[in-house]
Amino acid sequence: MIRLNVEEARPLIWVSLFKSFTDPRPVGEVDILHWLLEPSHELLEVLDLIRKTDDKETRNAIKARLPAVTPSGLFEVRRIDALITHSELICLDIDAEDNPAISDWNALKLRLPNPEHILYAGLSASGRGLFCLVPIADGKRHLQHFLALERDFREAGIVLDPSCKDVSRLRGFSHDASAVVNFDARLYEKVSEASVTGHRTTSERPLARNPSPKTDRIREGGRPNPALRLLQPTDLSRISSVLESRKPSKQRFLELAERIEAQRIDITASYRDWFTVGCVVATLFGADGMSLFHRISAFYPRYDHEDCEKQFSKILQGGYRSSFDMVVSIAERYGVR
Known part of the structure; x- marks a missing residue:
């Protein structure tokens, strides 16, 4: 894996952006790697406040106001049946509560299982956990890929948050200046058919659509311009x-x-x-x-x-x-x- 280098050529992966955890409808679409690697100064100030706050209730209240994305795709609204197109990413959460034996989260970034498949690994907003982005071979088999990843991590002694099997799960903003990034991460192809009955992870809608005028404007520039970055924290207005x-x-x-x-x-x-x-x-x-x-x-x-x-x-x-x-x-x- 390579260390963070935002100047290096990298893929563009478009996901839905939400003003906060409580908003069901997206306010825009962003390239998730730009959002994570090149945040606005305003967002970094809020993140610093969260990481300096010891009271969990207060910390969670502030985190709830952070903008968030759906790493696994673009959505009309934040529901499984409103998926427009899958990003072919799964976001894996590793929480402190589920992994009490882990104390050095920075060290964990360098010893994760399946490192060749991990696009991004960085600290959570609180700094008391880790999340990873893994490119998968088939977005229609989101759950089966997750169950296989869950098994791989469990064998390495790491418990994943099971909520990540939800294709519409939100990931609140976070930034890690020492994140481990691999723009050449390989697609994760393993699947597990265990316990998939009753779970729906993809929409029956077509997995493509005509981009909105807003998306066209964003994509014409390749990367969001400085003005667009100001849209990220909360409200487009x-x-x-x-x-x-x-x-x-x-x-x-x-x-x-x-x-x-x-x-x-x-x-x-x-x-x-x-x-x-x-x-x-x-x-x-x-x-x-x-x-x-x-x-x-x-x-x-x-x-x-x-x-x-x-x-x-x-x-x-x-x-x-x-x-x-x-x-x-x-x-x-x-x-x-």
Whole structure:
């Protein structure tokens, strides 16, 4: 295998992009290798926050806001029966909970079974696990290929997350600067017929379609251009807000807060959104942001002054950070422009 070298010629593998784990419909199509190997600075900031967070619940709440892809193909919606075309990739997850004996995840990348078949191996978003991309010979036999891979890894003492047998399974964004990549990975051809009854892994739809105008524009350039990278974090409409102004983030946040107050809109309905807003306020204003956090939180129907104080203090003490663009994304979802 070779070390990461994004300048080297590599295949283009198109998959569906989702704004977050909770969104059933894709917001675009991306080359999965570009998405993993050349991420935006904004995404890397969020990933750094996740890896510095020890509290699992908080970490999972932030991860749920990350963009995600379906590594095994393009989908109309995120359902097995809505598969448009298989990417001929399987994403394998190796989690810490299933593999308590593994402590050195970086070392594991170099001793995985079937290394000649692994296109990509890198750390998960939390840094407490590993995922791999394996090209397979037949997308219509996704499950049979997975069961064979599961057996190979089990014989090597590694337990795979069984959810990976789902062709529509999401993979949240992650980046590993020392990922192991093999652009010449060989197709994995082994299959296992065991326990496939009742599982449907491919759609009955044709495995080809006319590309959408959006896909045409992406592919004409070979690789996504810098502007397209800004589409990756969450919402396609966010590109305008990212590019429209070079004002300092503090000033832009205060202007956004004024729009929230003028429209009297609650953008903290879910805990993860409330937490992220607090992280942004803490990043920009430090302890002086307490009153601003109250102002934005006050439109929540069950707003409690004491709870708000405790939450912001927890964020400050934990050193949690997030970028201004994260709160822009949240506000847009609640209708604040």
